[in-house]
Amino acid sequence: MLRNARPLTIPSVVKMGEISIAAGAHGLTVHPRPDERHIRRTDVYDLAEMLKNHPTIEYNIEGNPLESPFMDIIREVKPDQCTLVPDDPTQNTSDHGWNVVADAQKLTPIIDELNSLGCRVSLFMDPDIEQIKRVPDLKCDGAASPLVNRIELYTEPYATAYREGKGDESFELYKAAAECAQSVGLGVNGGHDLNLDNLPKFKEIPNLLEVSIGHALTADALEMGYANAVKAYLKALA
DSSP: GGGGGTTSSOOOOHHHHHHHTTTOEEEEEEEOOOSSSSSHHHHHHHHHHHEEEEEEEEEEEEEEEESTTTHHHHHHHHSEEEEOOOTTHHHHHOOOOOOHHHHHHHHHHHHHHHHTTTEEEEEESSOOOOHHHHHOOOOOOOOOOOOOOOOEEOOHHHHHHHHOOOHHHHHHHHHHHHHHOOOOOOOHHEEEOOOTTHHHHTSSSSTTEEEEOOOHHHHHHHHOOOHHHHHHHHHHHH
16 A cells, blocks of 8 residues: 555565565465555566465465456466455455355355365355354355365454453454364464454464464554564464
């Protein structure tokens, strides 16, 4: 977003990616929205090219597959992981997870295609146990295996509760949701408004696989430098 404030190429998104990797990050996540208000479509391809030099680093592209040009990007880049998020182009940021029951017919063919492209599939989900239980049902007729590999828990409500001194109570809800997901064979990621204050508690979720952190890391980087901010988050997750 800082880069997009001027018609320039500084700060370089690719350079920030390289700094993140050098500081120990295990993967890079981008969310190419239709309005390109932060990541541009060209950034997605530039990062993919850079990551050819880092074969152990995962590339996660997240976004709404029902909005153009998201699936076109995925077909061209074929990221390691594709995180499907039901955000509207008019939203300032993501604010809810999928309704698996209502969205099943729309999601199933998309997820089937992502499988054929070799992408791990993660669904952005609220900590709603009844919805999470339905995720394995998203599979094509006659398929023996579910199509979704993971969920990413939408953590803004947890972050808000933590700020209000109710973090422990909210954590228990998220822990139960994660355990439900794991019990039906899904891996668990997390993301949205996680920061250096609330992350140490959230990481207590058993077998948490991945967290995606953008806004807070960028804000912290303004004070401590980008590499140091990445290292601080890795330390918080250790």
